[in-house]
Structures are given as C-alpha cells and as structure tokens.
Amino acid sequence: DQQVKQNSPSLSVQEGRISILNCDYTNSMFDYFLWYKKYPAEGPTFLISISSIKDKNEDGRFTVFLNKSAKHLSLHIVPSQPGDSAVYFCAASSGTYKYIFGTGTRLKVLA
Amino acid sequence: NAGVTQTPKFRVLKTGQSMTLLCAQDMNHEYMYWYRQDPGMGLRLIHYSVGEGTTAKGEVPDGYNVSRLKKQNFLLGLESAAPSQTSVYFCASSGNEQFFGPGTRLTVL
Numbered sequence: 166d167q168q169v170k171q172n173s174p175s176l177s178v179q180e181g182r183i184s185i186l187n188c189d190y191t192n193s194m195f196d197y198f199l200w201y202k203k204y205p206a207e208g209p210t211f212l213i214s215i216s217s218i219k220d221k222n223e224d225g226r227f228t229v230f231l232n233k234s235a236k237h238l239s240l241h242i243v244p245s246q247p248g249d250s251a252v253y254f255c256a257a258s259s260g261t262y263k264y265i266f267g268t269g270t271r272l273k274v275l276a
Numbered sequence: 277n278a279g280v281t282q283t284p285k286f287r288v289l290k291t292g293q294s295m296t297l298l299c300a301q302d303m304n305h306e307y308m309y310w311y312r313q314d315p316g317m318g319l320r321l322i323h324y325s326v327g328e329g330t331t332a333k334g335e336v337p338d339g340y341n342v343s344r345l346k347k348q349n350f351l352l353g354l355e356s357a358a359p360s361q362t363s364v365y366f367c368a369s370s371g372n373e374q375f376f377g378p379g380t381r382l383t384v385l
Binding site: 171174199201206207208209210211214254256262263264265266267268269 | 280326376
C-alpha cells in the first residue's frame with residue numbers, strides 16, 4: 166500500500182522553463198510534507214517543506230504547493246537549471262518523526 | 277561537523293554471511309533511521325530510533341536488526357544475508373529535518 170505516490174518516474178524540461186513535480190498521498194493524517202533532491206551516489210538532501218496549515222511555501226526558485234482536499238502536492242522549480250537534474254523524492258509525516266517517501270521522479274533539465 | 281557518516285561505503289557478501297552497517301551523527305539528534313533504496317521503490321524505512329536505547333520497526337524490518345547503544349550511533353545488522361537484501365542503504369538523523377548519509381551499496385551474491 167503506497168501511501169505516497171509519485172506517478173511520473175521521469176521528466177525532461179528545457180533550461181529556463183518551469184519544472185513541475187507532482188506527488189499524491191492517501192493518508193489524511195499526514196500533516197507535514199517535504200521534498201528531497203538526490204544526486205547519483207549521494208544521500209538525499211532536504212530541499213523544501215510545507216506544513217498542512219499552509220498551501221504554499223516558497224524558497225528562491227523552489228515553491229511547494231499543497232492541495233489538502235485533493236491530497237496532492239507539487240514542487241515548482243523556476244527557472245530550471247541543468248544543475249537541478251536529479252531525482253526528487255516527496256515525503257510525508259503525521260505528527261511524528263517517521264517519514265514515508267514516494268518512489269521519486271528523475272528530472273532532466275536540458276541545456 | 278561531519279553530519280551523518282556511514283561505513284562501509286561498499287560491501288559484497290555471500291548468501292548467509294552476516295555484517296553490520298554503522299551510522300554516526302554529530303548533530304545531537306534524537307531520531308535516527310535506516311532506509312533502503314531499490315529501483316522503482318523509492319526509500320523504504322527499515323527501522324528507526326527515537327532515542328538512545330530505543331528502536332522501532334519501519335515498513336520493511338524483516339531480516340534486519342538494529343541497536344542504538346549510544347545517541348550518536350545507529351547500527352544495522354544483517355544476521356544471514358540474502359540476495360533480496362542487495363540494495364543501497366541510507367542512514368538519516370533528524371531534528372526538524374532529516375539529514376542523510378552518503379549511503380552503503382551492498383551486494384549479496
């Protein structure tokens with residue numbers, strides 16, 4: 166039972182354009198959501214998070230949107246840069262420090 | 277400040293052998309985690325710890341044991357390795373966010 170789903174295994178975007186990565190969840194108890202970025206042969210690194218009391222959080226080129234009624238969150242990267250090419254994981258937690266991860270989306274930004 | 281470190285980085289085992297993966301963090305975090313990453317499966321939680329001397333099962337605990345004798349260390353043990361345990365293993369610790377180690381690539385033949 167996959168509680169956190171990333172249905173697009175890969176995404177290609179032109180440099181300078183917007184990248185939109187999507188994540189769906191099924192557990193309505195999740196109240197904190199995170200995005201991680203992972204380069205090959207490295208551990209994931211934290212990118213941005215959002216609490217369920219918000220519907221948007223922005224940090225530089227990265228914005229996360231949360232739609233609680235649809236149980237959907239998205240990560241927007243604008244403008245996309247070649248260095249953004251990586252695997253992106255969304256994760257969710259429900260008031261504890263236990264995180265459930267999605268399967269990841271591989272983003273390729275084309276120069 | 278090294279963050280989260282893992283040893284070893286690579287290991288090849290034969291079926292039935294045992295080994296221990298070591299994770300260390302220097303951020304004084306209470307929470308520590310062991311994940312495995314497999315193609316198409318994302319990161320799956322094996323075991324986690326909410327403090328020194330405590331451990332709990334995650335999503336895929338079978339075949340693994342853990343210990344947290346010291347706050348800064350979290351050990352993952354495989355008593356009798358199986359080919360299904362071939363994976364990349366990540367340790368993490370958390371305060372308000374999780375910090376991950378660089379991973380251990382384990383192959384079981």
